[in-house]
Amino acid sequence: MTTAAISADPHSATLATLARALGDGVYSTSRFRDNLRLFVPPSRLAELLKVLESQCGFNLLSELGATDYLGYPGRTRARFEVHYVLKNLEAPECLVVKCGVDDPDPALPTAVTIWPGADWMEREVFDMFGIRFQGHPDLRRILMPEEFAAYPLRKDYPLRGRGERHNFPRLSRGDS
Amino acid sequence: MSTELLDEPELESESKEATWTLNFGPQHPATHTTLRLILELDGERVVKATPDIGYLHSGFEKLGEHLNFNQYVTVVDRKNYISPPMNEVAWHHAVEKLLDIELTPRCAYIRVIISELARMSDHLLCTGAAALDLGAFTAFLFAFNLREQIYDVYEEMSGYRFHPGYTRVGGLLYDMSDRVLDRVHAVLKSFPKVYSDMEKLLFRNRIFLDRVRGVGVLSKADAIAYSCTGPIARASGVTYDLRKDEPYLVYPELDFEVPFTDQGDCWARFIVRMEEMRQSHRILEQALKKLPSGPVDVPIAEKFALPDKLTTYNSMEGLIQHFELIMPNRGPETPHDEVYAAVESPNGELGYYLVADGSQTAWRVRTRPPSFIHFSVFPHIIKDYLLADVVAVLGSLNIIAAELDR
Numbered sequence: 001m002t003t004a005a006i007s008a009d010p011h012s013a014t015l016a017t018l019a020r021a022l023g024d025g026v027y028s029t030s031r032f033r034d035n036l037r038l039f040v041p042p043s044r045l046a047e048l049l050k051v052l053e054s055q056c057g058f059n060l061l062s063e064l065g066a067t068d069y070l071g072y073p074g075r076t077r078a079r080f081e082v083h084y085v086l087k088n089l090e091a092p093e094c095l096v097v098k099c100g101v102d103d104p105d106p107a108l109p110t111a112v113t114i115w116p117g118a119d120w121m122e123r124e125v126f127d128m129f130g131i132r133f134q135g136h137p138d139l140r141r142i143l144m145p146e147e148f149a150a151y152p153l154r155k156d157y158p159l160r161g162r163g164e165r166h167n168f169p170r171l172s173r174g175d176s
Numbered sequence: 177m178s179t180e181l182l183d184e185p186e187l188e189s190e191s192k193e194a195t196w197t198l199n200f201g202p203q204h205p206a207t208h209t210t211l212r213l214i215l216e217l218d219g220e221r222v223v224k225a226t227p228d229i230g231y232l233h234s235g236f237e238k239l240g241e242h243l244n245f246n247q248y249v250t251v252v253d254r255k256n257y258i259s260p261p262m263n264e265v266a267w268h269h270a271v272e273k274l275l276d277i278e279l280t281p282r283c284a285y286i287r288v289i290i291s292e293l294a295r296m297s298d299h300l301l302c303t304g305a306a307a308l309d310l311g312a313f314t315a316f317l318f319a320f321n322l323r324e325q326i327y328d329v330y331e332e333m334s335g336y337r338f339h340p341g342y343t344r345v346g347g348l349l350y351d352m353s354d355r356v357l358d359r360v361h362a363v364l365k366s367f368p369k370v371y372s373d374m375e376k377l378l379f380r381n382r383i384f385l386d387r388v389r390g391v392g393v394l395s396k397a398d399a400i401a402y403s404c405t406g407p408i409a410r411a412s413g414v415t416y417d418l419r420k421d422e423p424y425l426v427y428p429e430l431d432f433e434v435p436f437t438d439q440g441d442c443w444a445r446f447i448v449r450m451e452e453m454r455q456s457h458r459i460l461e462q463a464l465k466k467l468p469s470g471p472v473d474v475p476i477a478e479k480f481a482l483p484d485k486l487t488t489y490n491s492m493e494g495l496i497q498h499f500e501l502i503m504p505n506r507g508p509e510t511p512h513d514e515v516y517a518a519v520e521s522p523n524g525e526l527g528y529y530l531v532a533d534g535s536q537t538a539w540r541v542r543t544r545p546p547s548f549i550h551f552s553v554f555p556h557i558i559k560d561y562l563l564a565d566v567v568a569v570l571g572s573l574n575i576i577a578a579e580l581d582r
Contacts, residue, residue, distance in 0.1 A: 032513045033273050059400050060416075063516065065542040067531050072539060074512065083529060085516050085544070089400065089414065092421045096516055117403030120552040128237075143230040143581055152238060159238055 010093055011036050014056045021051045036095045045099045046109040049084065052097070053114050058086035061111065062094070064121035066129045070155040078102045080131055084111065101131060110135040128153035195223050198563070202231050206309045206567045209577030211551070213566070220562045225555045229548075232581040240541030245271045245345050246482075248541065253339035255543065255579045258301050259294035261330070262521045264343040269424060270517040270528035275510060277346045277478055282470045284426045286352050289360065289463050290333075290342065291425075291519070292456040296367070297326045298522035298574070299407075299449040299456075306446060306571035307378055310387050315377045322363070322370045329359045346481035347473030360464060367457050371450070388442035392557045392569035395440055402553040406524025406546055407452060408573060411445040413438035418520035429466070432459045442572040452522075479508040507536040514540075523547055523574055547579040 015029070027040040027048060040048050052058045063085035069075045078100030087094050101108055110133040111118040122133045123142040130151040133139060141148060148164065150157055200213035210231035216224040239251050245268075252267040253260040265287050272279065279287070304319030327337040333356045334340035334349055342349050378384050394404070396413040409416065417434040419427040435451035437444045473481040476493050482501050487494035500506045510532040518527030524546030531540040550573050558569050 032511075033276065033515050035516055060405075061403050062405070062518070062525060063527060063529060063542075063544040065529055065544075067514075067529075067540040067542070069539075073533055083516075083542075085527070085529070087416075089416050089421075092416070094422065094516075115403065116401050117549060117552065120548065121403075124548075141230075143233040145230070152235065159235075159242055 010091070011095065014052075014088075014093065014095065017056050018048075018051060021055055022047065038095065038097045040097060040099050042099055042101055042108050045097075048097065049111055049114055052086055052095075057088045057090060058093075058095070060087040060089055061085075061115035061117050061121075062087050064111065064118050064125065066125045066131055066153075068129060068153065068155045080106050080129060082108060082125060082131065105132070106130065107132040107134055109133070112136055127151075130154070194218070200566065206570065208305060208571070208575065209580075211575060211577055211580060213554075213570075215563070215566065217563060220564075222558050222561055222563065222566065225558050225566070227551055227554060229551065229577075230581055232577045234578075234582065236582040237541055237543065240538050242537065244536040245538065248538070249343060250339065250341045253341055255545070255582060256298070256521065256523060256526070256547070256576050257339070257578055258576055259298035259522050260339045261290040261342060262294040262298070262519070262526065264341065265291050265294075265425075266517075266519040266521060266526045267528060268343045268345060269519050270515065270530045271345055273517040274513070274515045274530050274532055275345070275480055277474055277480060279346070279425075280471055280474060281426070281468045282351075283347050283472045283474075285463050285467045286348060286472065287343065288425050288427065288430070289352075289460060289467075290340075292459045292463070293326055293329060293360065293363065295522045296363075296453050296456045296460075297323050299453045300326075300370075302522075302571075302574040303374070303446055303449050306388075306442070306568070307374075307384065309567045309571045310384060312378060312381070312384060315374050318370050318373045318377075322366055325359070325363045325366055329356060329363060332356045332359050344473070344481065346478055351472045357464065357467075360460065364457060364460055364464075367453070371454065374450070385443065387564070387568050388446060388572070391442045391561060391565045392572065393440045394553065394557050396438065398553070398556065399440070402556065403549045404524065404553060405549075406521070407448045408445055408524065408550055408553075410434065410436040411448045412440035418518060418525060422518070424519060426463075430459050430462050432462075442568050445572040449522075501536075505535075509534050510536065518544065521546060523576070523579070524550065543579075543582060545579045545582060547574070547576045548581075551575050551580055 026044045027038045030037050061084060066080055066082045068080055070079055079102050081098050081100045084097040099108060108131060110122060120142060122136055123139060125131050126139055127141040127143055128151060195216045195218050198215045198217055200215055202210040202212045212228040214226040214228060215222055236251055240248050249264050249267055252263045255263050300319040300323050304316040308316035330340045331337045333352055334342045394412045399409045399412040399414050415436050420434055432455045435448050437448060476483055476497050483494040483497055488498040512534050514531040516527055516529045518525045526546055527544035529542040530538055533539040554573060558566055
């Protein structure tokens with residue numbers, strides 16, 4: 001590889017720092033269009049995010065969301081994947097960290113201790129997919145009502161729901 | 177029975193801070209749209225604010241899994257409904273990044289024009305409504321009058337005043353005719369007077385300044401830690417703008433500045449938005465001058481744009497492509513991969529995490545909603561301010577419930 005090719009890669013410094021800090025075998029990378037993605041198992045997620053924030057300068061957590069791959073054509077990895085879009089505002093640089101979790105009881109360590117902005121985004125992932133975040137200060141539903149029982153964005157939940165909208169308890173004046 | 181039960185109970189306020197709870201309910205003229213705040217107050221001082229959202233949750237992300245890329249633009253319009261063309265540009269930017277489609281120069285310029293008009297429209301509403309909540313009714317009306325002219329542009333270009341649904345994969349619904357461009361010129365002509373009227377009414381208004389200066393301060397470190405982007409972050413000193421730092425469309429060819437300050441209070445957010453409107457005016461003037469002629473949709477070889485009727489009826493490729501795109505369960509194959517793409521919307525970074533599965537319908541559409549993320553910083557910046565400041569801070573954050581809840 002010529003030096004021109006190495007210096008043209010905007011992520012080379014970050015990948016070098018990660019290799020020094022974490023060694024081999026912690027994550028795998030792939031690129032698509034202009035996104036660099038790091039795939040990491042749940043056990044090493046907290047470590048990777050900490051290194052990215054403290055040593056590689058990724059101070060902005062831009063996005064935290066999840067995807068349910070149940071039924072995705074050709075899928076061999078875990079059912080759920082949570083993605084973290086991180087930005088280094090000084091460089092500027094952007095990369096995506098993806099972490100796969102499986103049913104039942106999908107759980108991941110929280111990113112709130114690193115980026116406080118992850119608070120509500122993790123609550124929404126919990127609300128929509130049922131993925132728990134260990135160490136989150138206040139993990140409860142954010143968009144759906146508190147008493148809602150299902151996780152709407154999972155692929156086995158139908159688009160029109162299961163009749164929750166028609167089954168509200170009817171209170172008469174004497175009850176309330 | 178002991179006699180302790182008959183003793184007078186100790187007054188709470190003598191032993192500890194007594195707080196009372198106020199429900200700043202979902203229906204309230206100052207909460208612009210349905211969001212609820214549970215405020216714990218000590219007298220008038222806010223001790224704790226707990227937002228309760230989800231009143232407008234309509235399952236937009238679930239709908240994205242059932243509509244194809246061109247149908248979903250109508251849903252995307254209805255998120256940040258103050259600046260719908262911006263949502264459309266953001267959505268199709270993500271789709272075109274996934275499909276690796278490069279737009280024609282004319283289309284790119286027109287998308288910049290509608291984005292900047294949307295930015296002006298959003299900032300006019302935000303600054304106008306911020307003034308309205310604090311009692312300044314006239315400034316609000318001046319801002320809304322100009323927004324009516326912007327709605328006239330949308331109406332001429334697509335037929336809809338409010339939710340144009342104007343962009344398509346690889347192009348636009350219609351080309352922009354001279355009549356549309358005339359209306360854009362009319363907006364640009366009226367803008368300086370509106371800006372100067374708002375300036376005369378508000379910038380040196382003692383009442384307005386007393387209510388917004390020093391209120392709801394967000395520090396630079398907090399802005400980054402809480403994932404704030406856009407005017408809110410720039411008012412706290414974070415000089416990041418996707419148009420300059422991760423350029424898209426034809427922004428590199430246009431000459432403009434990104435306003436920022438480091439005060440971080442409501443006044444800073446207000447003044448950054450006012451100045452951004454002026455920069456949008458500057459961008460629009462350049463874009464209108466430089467608008468190239470030529471086709472607005474990508475050629476048929478790109479496979480994803482719907483060909484126009486002449487091409488459909490007079491060429492074999494046009495007919496085949498029309499058939500492939502219109503008939504269900506057909507169409508060119510999309511990559512089995514995923515992409516994140518963002519644009520600089522008036523509210524901040526508006527991005528889509530798009531997962532495709534080979535078909536014309538997305539597998540997962542995740543919106544990165546700036547209003548949702550900015551509302552999460554609200555409890556943090558309203559601590560120890562007064563109840564009256566709640567209204568000022570809420571107005572300065574530009575929370576749009578449809579984007580908040582989706």
